[in-house]
Amino acid sequence: MCEEQNDHTHPHDSDSDSSRRPPSRRGILRWGMAAAPVAAGLTAMAWPDRATAEATTASGGGAFYRTVRGDTLRGIAGRYLGSEQRWAELYRLNRDVLDAHGGEPSPGLRLALPESPDGAATRSFAPLPATAKPLPVPPEGYRLDRIGDTFYAVTAGGTQAAFLVTRTGVVVIDAPPSLAEALPAAIRRVTDRKVTHLVYSHDHADHTANASAFGDVIRIAHTATAERIKASRDPGRPMPTVTFTDSHRLDVGGERLLLSYPGPNHETGNILIHAPRQRAAMMVDVVMPGWAPFRAWGTADSVPGVLRAHDLLATMDLDTYIGGHVHRLGTKKDIETSREFVRDLWSETGKAIAATDMGPFFGKVEAGNNWAGFDLYLQAVADKVEPVIHRKWLGRLGAVDVFTRENALTVALSHIVDAPQDL
Known part of the structure; x- marks a missing residue:
């Protein structure tokens, strides 16, 4: 018996008018090129080439x-x-x-590039702190962590998925292609019950593109995720059969998952999945336990939304957090540390913006080349932020030295364009 209750839940309408959905931040950046040339000039600098060269x-x-x-x-x-x-x-x-x-x-x-004294001619990086180092990989090739008595997380190659075993079947959360073999194998180790439900955390292919392998199951997602999956035309990501807009309570075989949407964050439609009895939560690509954020905040639809998601997670009474990536599961302390970091990066970038006059940079470039002038300005802001963050955070989180500059540039643009008043 499966009882599902939610606010504004409805079967997915494959012919729904996707033009009614609020545009994502990335969509605004694309459409702004035609609608607002000035905004386009700003947004063009959100993903600087400097940090992507290798x-x-x-x-x-x-x-x-x-x-x-x-x-x-x-x-x-x-x-x-x-x-x-x-x-x-x-x-x-x-x-x-x-x-x-x-x-x-x-x-x-x-x-x-001239050879370095040791014969290497590549960029060097700060060593990983102990909290970011990979854990031993069992002979099976993946880690299987038991959370409570019925909830499990599977980790391999820096990617994670989860599943909940109930009396009547298995509920899978995400289906990463990199876990195409490990996830089914882990389920078989625990139970011979069939997978009956699949929850999409969001639409990104690195977390969902093997969903079709689970066959004809009940697939649940936020309405925005359903629209994006439809637009992808990816056979590996079958359309959800149940969608919701605000919250959804999934009761299956004596077990419960609470699904909720806090608003745009890493991705529009990226949801919080809470297993209250197991004191666990999963929210993908928001907190990376032991690590600084990925490049450009993982192409976040809303940088302010990522900070707000951290705030939400920090209020929850939980013991275990599943972030969808890195080598281990997280704790409440990991959430609090990540929140401290993203808040610090946001704050230091705001200080740098306030301390940097934009005008002079336009005098250093050809008249009318606003792209170049604004890039010089953003780089000057990042020049102030990067050493401060390195000094405060190297050794506390992994890879602080890898993407901080690009993330500071992304945050600077969010300060200017999003301009949230609640952060």
Whole structure:
């Protein structure tokens, strides 16, 4: 017997008018190019190339770097050669190419990287703190964590899913393609009962694209997730059969899950999944236990919404948190630490914006090139934020040095464009 109750729950209408849904932040950024050129000028800088460039090994064995806007020789040397002082080596090795472009690393240049003393010519990173290091992987190739007596989490390769065993069947939460073998195997280790329900946390393919493997089950999702799955036309992500807008209570075989939507966050439609009896919660791609946020906040639809989701999770009475990624499950302390970090990054970025006058940067570029002027301004803001966050957080969370600059740029744009008054 399956009893499902929710606020505004309805069977999914495959012919519903998706144009009625509120636009996501990414959608606003796309549509703004036609509707508001000034806004487009701002949003164009939300994903700077500077943070996405990487050193690459050529077929001949030598490493090279493809320059992007905002690069300097000192910056490249600092990121990839271990010291800004090695900029002269970089210049000497690429003198002909650089001199042909005024001696500066114009965007798109292919620069050879001199070997480091240890023979490496790639970017170095801070060591991971103990709380971020991978846990041992059992012979099965995945970790199976039992939460209470009926709730389980499966982790492999930095990705997680969960399932709830009931008297009448199994409820699966997410179906990552990277767990295509591990998740069914883990379920078989625990029970011979069939999967009867599948809950989509949100629509992103890295968490849901193997949903079709579970066959004809009851699939539950937020209405926004259903619309995005429909738009994806991905056979691996079958349409939900039940959708909701605010909250949904799922009672199956004596077990209960409470599904709720706090508003746009990592993704429009990304929901909170609460197992109250097991004192556990799952909210994917919001808190990464032991880690700083991923690049560009995981392409968050709403940076303010991610902060608000942290606030919500911090109020919950729970022992275990499942974040959908990294090597382990989280605790209430992990939620509080992540909340402290994202709040700190938001606050320090706000301080940097207040301390940085935008006007002079437009005088450094060709008249009318607002993109360039605004990029210089954002980079100056990030220059203030990055060292402060590194100083306060390196050693407390993993990968603070990896994406902080890009995340500061993303937060700066959110301060300016979203301008929330409650944070």
